[in-house]
Amino acid sequence: MAASASSTMLLSSKSSRASLSWKNQLASTSAFRVSGVTLPRRSLRQCPRFIVYSMDAKPTVLVAEKLGEAGLKLLKEFANVDCSYNLSPEELCTKISLCDALVVRSGTKVTREIFESSGGRLKVVGRAGVGIDNVDLAAATEHGCLVVNAPTANTVAAAEHGIALLTAMARNVAQADASVKAGKWLRNKYVGVSLVGKTLAVMGFGKVGSEVARRAKGLGMHVIAHDPYAPADRARAIGVQLVSFDEALASADFISLHMPLTPATKQILNDETFAKMKKGVRIVNVARGGVIDEEALVRALDAGIVAQAALDVFTVEPPPKDSKLIQHENVTATPHLGASTTEAQEGVAIEVAEAVVGALKGELSATAVNAPMVPAEVLLELKPFVVLAEKLGRLAVQLVAGGSGVKSVKVTYGSARAPDDLDTRLLRAMITKGMIEPISSVFINLVNADFTAKQRGLQISEERLLLDGSPESPVEFIQVQIANVESKFASAISDSGEIRVEGRVKDGVPHLTKVGSFEVDVSLEGSIILCSQVDQPGMIGKVGSVLGEENVNVSFMSVGRVAPRKQAVMAIGVDEQPSKESLKRIGEIPAIQEFVYLGL
Ligand SMILES: NC(=O)c1ccc[n+]([C@@H]2O[C@H](COP(=O)([O-])OP(=O)(O)OC[C@H]3O[C@@H](n4cnc5c(N)ncnc54)[C@H](O)[C@@H]3O)[C@@H](O)[C@H]2O)c1
Numbered sequence: 001m002a003a004s005a006s007s008t009m010l011l012s013s014k015s016s017r018a019s020l021s022w023k024n025q026l027a028s029t030s031a032f033r034v035s036g037v038t039l040p041r042r043s044l045r046q047c048p049r050f051i052v053y054s055m056d057a058k059p060t061v062l063v064a065e066k067l068g069e070a071g072l073k074l075l076k077e078f079a080n081v082d083c084s085y086n087l088s089p090e091e092l093c094t095k096i097s098l099c100d101a102l103v104v105r106s107g108t109k110v111t112r113e114i115f116e117s118s119g120g121r122l123k124v125v126g127r128a129g130v131g132i133d134n135v136d137l138a139a140a141t142e143h144g145c146l147v148v149n150a151p152t153a154n155t156v157a158a159a160e161h162g163i164a165l166l167t168a169m170a171r172n173v174a175q176a177d178a179s180v181k182a183g184k185w186l187r188n189k190y191v192g193v194s195l196v197g198k199t200l201a202v203m204g205f206g207k208v209g210s211e212v213a214r215r216a217k218g219l220g221m222h223v224i225a226h227d228p229y230a231p232a233d234r235a236r237a238i239g240v241q242l243v244s245f246d247e248a249l250a251s252a253d254f255i256s257l258h259m260p261l262t263p264a265t266k267q268i269l270n271d272e273t274f275a276k277m278k279k280g281v282r283i284v285n286v287a288r289g290g291v292i293d294e295e296a297l298v299r300a301l302d303a304g305i306v307a308q309a310a311l312d313v314f315t316v317e318p319p320p321k322d323s324k325l326i327q328h329e330n331v332t333a334t335p336h337l338g339a340s341t342t343e344a345q346e347g348v349a350i351e352v353a354e355a356v357v358g359a360l361k362g363e364l365s366a367t368a369v370n371a372p373m374v375p376a377e378v379l380l381e382l383k384p385f386v387v388l389a390e391k392l393g394r395l396a397v398q399l400v401a402g403g404s405g406v407k408s409v410k411v412t413y414g415s416a417r418a419p420d421d422l423d424t425r426l427l428r429a430m431i432t433k434g435m436i437e438p439i440s441s442v443f444i445n446l447v448n449a450d451f452t453a454k455q456r457g458l459q460i461s462e463e464r465l466l467l468d469g470s471p472e473s474p475v476e477f478i479q480v481q482i483a484n485v486e487s488k489f490a491s492a493i494s495d496s497g498e499i500r501v502e503g504r505v506k507d508g509v510p511h512l513t514k515v516g517s518f519e520v521d522v523s524l525e526g527s528i529i530l531c532s533q534v535d536q537p538g539m540i541g542k543v544g545s546v547l548g549e550e551n552v553n554v555s556f557m558s559v560g561r562v563a564p565r566k567q568a569v570m571a572i573g574v575d576e577q578p579s580k581e582s583l584k585r586i587g588e589i590p591a592i593q594e595f596v597y598l599g600l
């Protein structure tokens with residue numbers, strides 16, 4: 001089994017890469033990079049089909065918004081980088097079919113049309129920042145495209161900007177500055193309010209929210225927070241009390257917004273919720289414009305419910321020039337500058353570039369937004385089982401008689417590991433891949449496996465069988481059962497009526513160890529012929545000689561039987577695909593009751 005020292009897989013090589021087919025690379029190159037590790041050519045046939053770039057053919061990354069130099073440098077070391085800013089949606093759709101990755105900030109809408117236009121080539125979208133509300137995540141997932149972001153590098157910058165807006169608003173800095181520049185000297189007009197002793201409600205106690213809270217405490221404010229998902233002890237640790245949404249609204253002198261824009265937070269500040277606030281409340285928003293109903297905010301400002309607002313983000317960016325909100329004298333506005341410090345932009349660029357390059361190499365990203373993260377060490381251990389899982393899925397689906405739709409699949413993992421010590425998402429994804437890819441044109445990876453299964457009405461249930469013994473190996477066996485279908489090989493139907501195949505990893509190599517109720521043992525390499533017959537002498541020789549006549553190499557043979565001279569299943573591993581004529585001749589051997597040829 002080809003092993004990688006780093007985390008891996010994710011990207012299927014079945015995608016069409018306009019300039020580079022992975023099979024062509026195989027033919028013309030002697031070494032490859034898979035998951036960041038250089039492998040000799042022969043290793044590849046043992047690798048699951050992940051994205052593979054030959055070392056002399058680079059992927060292409062489109063950088064659609066300005067990115068820090070350090071990030072660009074990292075990208076250029078691995079890929080051809082096309083920096084094209086201010087593309088229209090149409091231009092972006094045209095370019096994207098030639099790109100393996102796209103890097104954006106918040107100014108580019110990565111829509112469903114973009115994924116559709118990519119023709120399957122786009123494998124990674126890198127968001128150089130936190131908010132991914134400008135990326136159609138559902139469409140990305142459906143197209144098997146990984147989305148990664150840079151969730152940490154601009155946290156401090158955003159928090160500092162929040163504090164800058166808070167203090168500037170309280171002391172009318174922006175308005176006073178404009179009036180001085182207009183030749184006025186209005187000392188009485190711009191009397192501010194003090195922060196010390198005032199209550200600040202931080203809405204969204206995540207990375208930015210908690211940094212804002214920490215800084216506001218330093219300014220002598222009483223800080224409370226509302227976040228349905230934040231652990232109370234994290235808040236307590238910095239002296240912040242978590243409260244309900246209504247309590248936060250009712251008791252705050254200042255409200256600072258730090259939640260993501262989601263269907264649940266969209267316009268969470270609206271006429272109804274403004275009415276619950278203290279009269280004269282002041283609001284800061286460095287999160288997303290869409291969390292405020294901006295027309296309702298204008299009404300609340302006019303009514304004096306909200307005394308002032310300081311806004312870095314808007315529902316539409318840039319907002320219309322004649323926006324009543326922007327023009328309001330009690331509003332301070334900045335053009336989405338939260339992340340815009342030199343330091344944050346360099347950090348974000350490096351963070352996203354590393355994630356994009358890692359993803360292009362086939363590594364799982366720690367900042368994946370739409371895929372589970374599998375730690376490198378877990379992945380290394382699971383690798384042979386990943387191959388086994390895909391092959392069992394592939395075998396099981398080929399045993400289904402044409403016309404019987406596969407709907408219900410049960411996977412059983414026999415393991416001596418404690419139940420919470422085995423992450424099966426990767427294995428499930430590979431079984432799905434094995435089952436769906438042979439019968440469709442869809443390519444499956446960890447990003448879209450569950451989605452695709454659901455879309456096709458395929459229900460995959462999983463069961464853990466806790467085995468005695470040493471938990472050295474993560475999995476002892478994997479069993480795949482397909483219920484409520486006919487089989488083209490009746491002996492593959494188990495006593496309980498499902499198609500059943502079971503396999504194990506032996507010396508790093510996946511083996512088929514059970515078909516229906518018959519124990520067999522055949523290495524899952526090349527292809528397999530299954531025959532059923534009444535156990536009798538000479539059967540192996542008869543089938544072997546038909547194959548031998550055609551120079552088809554037999555790699556393994558194994559017979560599983562109920563009892564000597566009773567019903568048996570013979571599993572034959574072959575390196576080459578036998579001709580139809582040979583298969584017909586095998587079927588005509590008098591003792592053979594049924595047989596099936598299964599490609600792997
Ligand atoms: N203005 C800027 O330039 C700028 C810069 C960085 C981040 N941001 C934005 O700030 C926001 C926060 O970023 P972050 O890095 O702190 O993200 P984060 O994921 O670390 O924190 C968000 C928090 O919001 C909480 N949350 C979710 N739904 C909520 C709800 N209904 N009510 C209250 N809390 C809820 C989450 O539990 C989480 O703790 C995001 O919208 C991000 O896009 C803006």
Ligand SMILES: O=C(O)[C@H](O)COP(=O)(O)O
Binds near residue numbers: 129
């Ligand atoms: O979500 C974020 O990271 C911020 O809003 C920053 O967005 P930007 O990258 O467009 O500045």
